[in-house]
Amino acid sequence: MSLQTETTSASAIPAPARPASGTKSAEPGYQVIRRNGAVTPFDASKISVALTKAFLAVEGSTAAASRRVHDAVAELTQQIVAGLTRRAEGGRTFHIEDIQDQVELALMRGEHHKVARAYVLYREQQARARTVPSAPVVPAPALHMTRADGTRVALDAARLATIVREACGGLEGTSAEAVVAEAQRNLYDGISEDELSLAPILAARTLIETEPNYAKVSARLLLDKLRREALSHVEGRSETATQSEMGERYAPYFHGFIRSGVAAELLDPELARFDLPRLAAALKPERDLQFDYLGLQTLYDRYFLHERGTRFELPQAFFMRVAMGLALREIDREEKAIAFYDLLSSFDFMASTPTLFNAGTLRAQLSSCFLTTVADDLDGIFKAVKDNALLAKYSGGLGNDWTRVRGLGAHIKGTNGESQGVVPFLKVANDTAIAVNQGGKRKGAVCAYLETWHVDIEDFLDLRKNTGDERRRTHDMNTANWVPDLFMQRVAEDGPWTLFSPDETVDLHDLYGAAFKTAYLNYEDKAARGEMKVWKQVRALDLWRRMLTMLFETGHPWITFKDPCNIRSPQQHAGVVHSSNLCTEITLNTSDDEVAVCNLGSINLLAHIVDGRLDTAKLARTVRIAMRMLDNVIDINFYTIPEARRSNLRHRPVGLGLMGFQDALQALRLPYASDAAVRFADESMEAISFHAISASVDLAAERGRYPSFEGSLWSKGVLPIDSIEMLADARGGLDLDRSQTLDWESLRARVVSTGMRNSNTMAIAPTATISNICGVSQSIEPGYQNLYVKSNMSGDFTVVNAALVHDLKARGLWDEVMVSDLKYFDGSLGQIDRVPDDLKALYATAFELDCEWLLEAAARRQKWIDQAQSLNLYIANPSGKKLDALYRLAWQRGLKTTYYLRSRSATHVEKSTLKGTDGKLNAVSATVPTAAAPIAVPPAVVASTEAISGEAWGNACSINDPTCEACQ
Known part of the structure; x- marks a missing residue:
């Protein structure tokens, strides 16, 4: 950072974020005489800004430096203002040189010698610059590039400049000259082609x-860089193209892409039988320009097709490939493929990661989530483990219901022995998830669910602890409590709670609501009479506190609620919801014969805000096309186990x-923490x-009802908004707004008369990766920070809230x-004094919000949703x-599930200047010479290990864990 904007131009510098303690932003009555003789009001805050820039120029803005800078600037500003006011001529006037003398003196007295030296040299340089003409520019020496075959050619600096100018075209606030100048620092004679592609990318990243x-x-x-790879691979020779040239080249490339993909046995040969000229003509090359770096790098690393490490799939070909894969069984499949492509490539809607990975390929496993229930015998247990491996192989996320497995000490008739309980089998499931890593694209991910009455529940709560017997720990598997309403009522009453082994209480697994309560009370009576072999009574409140303590310490098990998931299920006539999925948004029936499957996709809500309002006409079009795409998944899908196919075709759920x-x-x-935001959550x-x-x-009407429609709540005219009353009746009341604005009566009549194609239609998934692709905030999440370094499997990325910067x-x-x-301030505006309050409210970060606002917004959404939501909760300073x-409150508002509990961690943000790069850049594997080597930036968040009473607590999920399913 140069010192060109120091005190000589202080009048043009805005007020600082934190005026020095004890000084006013502007000193009333004092004036400054400029070099040109002009007199301007004296503003002490401009000294703070100048000092801050001087320190940043010398020390950078690493975490330690940033704190030193702010503390030093506050103290120095006080000293300088005090010195100036004591020496003011006539009591009220300073000369600009006097101010700079005082700055220099204060830096020396404070022993900030490097900063003082740089400041002195800067003043001398500026003095000379005012009298000496600029020196002539010396031409840089000619450089050469080394191609892959070892030949050397002159480095085409003109093309580099053209590419950078084109990249900056139409983007306010960017400078091609700045990028080129930074890139040239990484150029050397003999640079490889890959390194040359990397240099401008690294340069631009430093400026984000x-x-x-x-x-x-x-x-x-x-x-x-991607164009060079893809065009060269498809055309069989070294090729490059600018973005402007792709208007003519995309169509012929697309034909070659399909041909190459089929030949490499990566694409379904059926794709080659589409009307390719018609599809190629529908491609929109200009949509390549809408990506942010994080989104495109993620696609490059994990989604685009490649052969022997060379990517040959360009973005618009990728979206069309997915669209074609989803339109395979349409009558006019070209027409539908183009409609699907238009929705995906515009970012109005995005299909889930498995669909993006596998659509149009030979193994089109497109579904996102699988739910299973584990039987209480060795055959059933190890079949469930095998099913997990098969389902995870092609990128499915798993939820396992383990409640039926008998508890520790229960009798085993076959061996006349005692059961070791559910925990040893959970360890096997944990290790299977590690072994099957979805082809290296993301770690296998599974969540185990256990009902709160299971006798092993206390051991289950300890599974994620970092202490104790490692044979009874599952550090890589998520866990969740499946909590019945009766338990929550006992907690409220401070009553007892009895734990049972499921082999003695077989029916509890399938019961909920009043029926569960009746059976449970009967088993408690039997236990009191000595008629139960394995049981234990605890204080409900103590168990609840332990559940929260483990959530506090380990981030697990999550809290999910059995009764609302079942009472409001449209499919309660066809079975029981025994668990949710990996991300707690899916609530579908499971049994020995049926593995629940859900097919996901998400609407980009931001894309439907037009002229300051929600564009409902555009939203209706998006939903209509998206629902067709999701329904198509069910018929096209590659099923790895028959139970999943049977369930999906019978019920046809989508999310x-x-x-x-x-x-x-x-x-x-609309600030997130406002009644208006809650209303918008409701109305949207x-x-x-x-x-x-x-x-x-x-x-x-077009394709027929789903096979199990008769007997469903749909068939009875009970929509999600109506099933709220069923939950309220079961609980004796529910404190939840029931307002509605649309013509539900007419829709209800259509549902009954025509039927539904899908047993379930809605579920709000985390969207952690697809939101990155689209460049929008994750799911229903509040903003994490306004400036931070995000870590995922593609590396570390600077993330800045562009809307905030605009404001x-x-x-x-x-x-x-x-x-x-x-x-x-860790990406927060709250303590930056010069930021107006309206912006602080609008851009408040997740940990600045009262978490109750998240729950209230979620409760309003839940009344409309037939499944559930991946609802993360944030607490900055948690307590029991x-x-x-x-x-x-989550239970009282009728929420079905909650997801991660997020807390502040020991390190909140990577405070780095990010000079060179802000982390790994996986697009190029070649090693950069030491002089130009990128600086690896560690992950932004380090899990806290402080005690439960500390300000940052336990191991509750920290943001941006590269191995975490929710963060991917």
Whole structure:
């Protein structure tokens, strides 16, 4: 950082984030005489800004440096102002040189010698610059590039400049010259072709934290490298193309792409039988330009087809490939493929990761989630483990119900021995998830569910602890409590709770509501009479506190609620919901004969905010096409086990969700912590629900009802908004807003008369990766931080809230000091004094919000959803009392499930200047010479290991764990 914007131009610098303690932002009555004789008001805060920039220029803005800078600047500013006011001529006037003398003196007295020296040299340099003309520019020496075959050619600097100019085209606040200048620092004679592609990408990445549009510049530069790979692979010779040239080249490339993919046995040969010229003509090359760097790099690393490490799938070919894969069985499949492509490539809707991975391939496993129930015998247990491996192989996320497995000490008739309980088998399931890593694309992911009355529940709570017998720990498997309403009522009453072994209480597994309560009380009576062999009574409140303590310490098990999942299930006539899935948004029936399957995709809510309102007409179109795509998945899908196929074809469930909720709020200027945001959550989900159900009715009219429709709540005219009353009746009341705005009566009549194509239509998934692809906020999540380093399997990425930067620029507040302050305050605006309160409220981060706002918004959504939501909860300073109140409120509002509990960790943000790069860049595997080597930045978040009473607590899930399913 140069010192060109120091005190000589202080009048143009905005007020600092934190004026020095004890000084006013502007000193009334004092004036400054400029070098040109002009007199301007004295503003002490400008000294703080100048000092901050001087320190940043010398020390950078690492975590330690940022804190030193802020502390030192506050103290120095006080000293300088005090010195100036004591020496003021006539009491009220300073000369600009006097101010700079005082700055220099204060730096020396404070022993900030490096900063003082740089400041002195800068003043001398500026003095000379005012009298001496600039020196002539010396041409740089000619450089050469080494091709893959070893030949050397002159480095085409003109093409490099063209590519960078094209990448910066139309992006406000970006400078091609700045990127080229930074890139040239990494060039050397003999640089390889891959390294040359890397240089401008690295250069643009260093600038993202100062201007979010450089994220798009970086993506466009990565596109240039991808184009070279893809075109060269498809055309069989070294090829390059600029973005402007792709308007003519995309269509012939697309034909070659399909041909190459089929020949490599990566694509279904059926794709080659589409009308390829018609599809190629529908491609929109300009949509390649809408990616942010994180999104495109993620696609490059994990989604695009490759052969022997060479990517040959360009973005628009990728979206068309997925669209073709979903349109295989349509009558006019070209027409539908184009409609599907248009929805995906516009980012209005995005299919789930398994669909994006596998659509159009030879093994089109497109479903996202699988739910199983484990039998109480060795054959059933190890079949479940084998099923997990088969389902995980092609990127499925798993939820296992283990409640039927008998508990520790239960009798085994076959051997006349005693059971070791469920924990040893969970260890096997844990290790299977590690072994089957989905082809290296993401770690196998599974969640085990256990009902709260199971006698092994206390051992189950300890599975994720870092202490104890490692043979009874499952560090790589998620866990969740499946909690009946009766337990929550006992907690509220501070009553007893009895634990049983399921081999003696076989029916409890399949019961809920009043029937469960009757059977459970009967078993308690039997235990009191001595008629039960394995049982234990505990205080319900003590068990509840232990559940929360383990959540507090380990982040697991999650809290999910059995009764609302079943009482509100449209399919209660066809079975029982025994668990949720890996991400707690799926609530489908499971049995020995049926493995529940769900097929997911998410609407980009931000893309449907037009002219300051939700565009309901556009939303209706998006939902209609998306529901057709999801329904197609069921018939096209590659099923690895017969139980999954049987279940999916019989019930045909899909899960339409949303992402970009926080972005939509910010576009509407609605703070998350507001009644208006809760209303928007309600109204937007109502619209999605209405159109999703309507679309399923339309599909039923065209294709027929799903086979198990008769007897469902749908067939009785009971929609999700109606099933709320069923839960309220079961509990004797429910404190939840029931308002509605659309014509549900007419839709209800259509559902009954025509039927539904899908047993379930909605579920809000985490969208962790597909939201990155679309460049929007995750699912229904509040913003994590406004400036941070995100870690995932593709590396570490600078993330800046572009909307915030836009607003700060509009108010003249975006500068290097603001960047430093955002790092210092962990991406939060709350303590930055010069930021107006309205922006602080609008851009409040997750840990600044009262978590009750998240629950209230979720409760409003839940009334419209026939499945559930992946609802993360955030607590900055957790305590037992807060957790107790939070999870009781979730139950009281009728929520079906909760997901991760997020807490602040020991390290909140990587405070780095990110010079060179902000982390791994996996697009190029070649080693960069030491002089130009990228600087690896560690993950932004380190899990806290502080005690339960500490401000940062336990191992509760920290944000951006690269190995975490929710973070992927």
